[in-house]
Amino acid sequence: xxxxxxxxxxxxxxxxxxxxxxxxxxxxxxxxxxxxxxxxxxxxxxxxxxxxxxxxxxxxxxxxxxxxxxxxxxxxxxxxxxxxxxxxxxxxxxxxxxxxxxxxxxxxxxxxxxxxxxxxxxxxxxxxxxxxxxxxxxxxxxxxxxxxxxxxxxxxxxxxxxxxxxxxxxxxxxxxxxxxxxxxxxxxxxxxxxxxxxxxxxxxxxxxxxxxxxxxxxxxxxxxxxxxxxxxxxxxxxxxxxxxxxxxxxxxxxxxxxxxxxxxxxxx
Numbered sequence: 001x002x003x004x005x006x007x008x009x010x011x012x013x014x015x016x017x018x019x020x021x022x023x024x025x026x027x028x029x030x031x032x033x034x035x036x037x038x039x040x041x042x043x044x045x046x047x048x049x050x051x052x053x054x055x056x057x058x059x060x061x062x063x064x065x066x067x068x069x070x071x072x073x074x075x076x077x078x079x080x081x082x083x084x085x086x087x088x089x090x091x092x093x094x095x096x097x098x099x100x101x102x103x104x105x106x107x108x109x110x111x112x113x114x115x116x117x118x119x120x121x122x123x124x125x126x127x128x129x130x131x132x133x134x135x136x137x138x139x140x141x142x143x144x145x146x147x148x149x150x151x152x153x154x155x156x157x158x159x160x161x162x163x164x165x166x167x168x169x170x171x172x173x174x175x176x177x178x179x180x181x182x183x184x185x186x187x188x189x190x191x192x193x194x195x196x197x198x199x200x201x202x203x204x205x206x207x208x209x210x211x212x213x214x215x216x217x218x219x220x221x222x223x224x225x226x227x228x229x230x231x232x233x234x235x236x237x238x239x240x241x242x243x244x245x246x247x248x249x250x251x252x253x254x255x256x257x258x259x260x261x262x263x264x265x266x267x268x
Contacts, residue, residue, distance in 0.1 A: 001156070001158045001159070001168075002158070003141065003144055003158045003159065003160050003168075004161070005142040005144075007020070007142065009022045018139075019143065020136075020139045022139070023132075023135035023136050023138065023139035024062065024132070024136065027131060027132025027133070027136065028055065028059065028132065030132065031058075031128030031129060032051070032055055032128075034127065034128040034131075035051070035124050035125050035127070035128055036048075036051060038124050038127055038189060038194075039124050042189075042192075044120075044194075054107075054110060057106045057110045058103060058125075060102075060106055061104075061105065061106035061107070062102060062103060064102050065098045065100070065101050065103060065106075066089075066094035066096070066098050066099030066102060067089055067094060067095075067098070068102070069094075069096075069098010069101065070094055071086055073095055073097070073223070073237065074093075074095065074223040074226070075093075075223060093145075096212075097238075097241045097245070107122050117197065119197045119198040119201060119252070120197045120198075122201055123194055123198065123201050124200070126185065126204040127182075127188075127189050127200060127204075129204065130179075130181040130182035130185060131178060131182055133173075133174075134178025134179060134182070137170045137173045138170070138171075141168065141171055144160040145170075146169065146170055146219060146222065147160060147220055148166040148167030148169030148170070148218050148219050148220065149166065149167055149169070149218055150164050150165060150166055151165060151166060151167050152165045154167065156168060167218040167219070169215060169219035169220075172215050172218055173211075173215035173219075176211035176212070176214060176215050177211050177212055177215065181204070185200065185204060188200055188203050196256040196259065196260050197256060197259065198255055199252065199256035199257075202248075202251070202252030202254075202256060203253065204249070205249030205252065206245075206249030206250055208242075208245060208249075209242040209244075209246030209249060210242075212238065212239075212242045212245075213239050213242040216235075216236060216238050216242070221236040221237065
């Protein structure tokens with residue numbers, strides 16, 4: 001299969017809307033509406049206006065965190081020599097790990113300002129994130145970026161403009177980080193894990209870390225530094241980030257289980 005799609009999804013009054021931008025917009029809209037539904041189902045007392053205000057916080061956290069993370073972690077030398085390229089986010093180039101940090105920081109201050117319990121609030125949002133990741137990975141595939149490792153032995157190999165047959169690693173990650181993780185999160189929600197503060201966030205972090213780690217096995221490292229790590233240690237920079245986020249997930253799950261155990265002992 002030859003991947004030679006246009007990065008432009010459509011035009012509005014002559015203005016191009018890129019697939020990458022479209023993916024983020026749709027992902028945020030989906031996550032917002034799903035979160036409102038889940039909060040209502042769980043009888044979480046949330047002010048609708050507050051939720052509307054939080055959308056702006058999400059967008060800010062994703063854009064600033066994701067872009068700064070990409071610049072710092074993956075192509076710092078290039079961007080220091082091409083400063084104007086930093087603001088051209090429609091071309092792609094967003095770091096999940098940077099966006100993750102950005103959202104966490106923005107949400108923390110939002111919750112502090114509005115006197116909300118941080119982990120309890122962010123748990124609900126964690127359920128819808130995988131769908132945004134799914135559309136983001138599809139946009140990566142269309143843009144021909146974050147390419148997979150060369151492979152001519154699989155029937156579903158794809159070629160981009162370099163003419164090399166590769167693993168469609170973007171599709172692998174769309175399935176693992178998007179569909180599979182979303183099903184896990186929905187299952188965890190309907191098992192009422194939202195009753196234990198931080199558990200849904202922990203499940204998301206741990207599940208994302210594992211699925212991303214697996215997907216990275218079929219993907220080329222994103223930078224020279226990541227290549228150096230891969231050649232020296234056998235795993236790339238993103239996989240080290242995955243180990244960190246898996247550790248955070250285990251910590252949150254342990255914390256919630258400990259709290260559940262203590263609560264059960266007090267009730268008995």
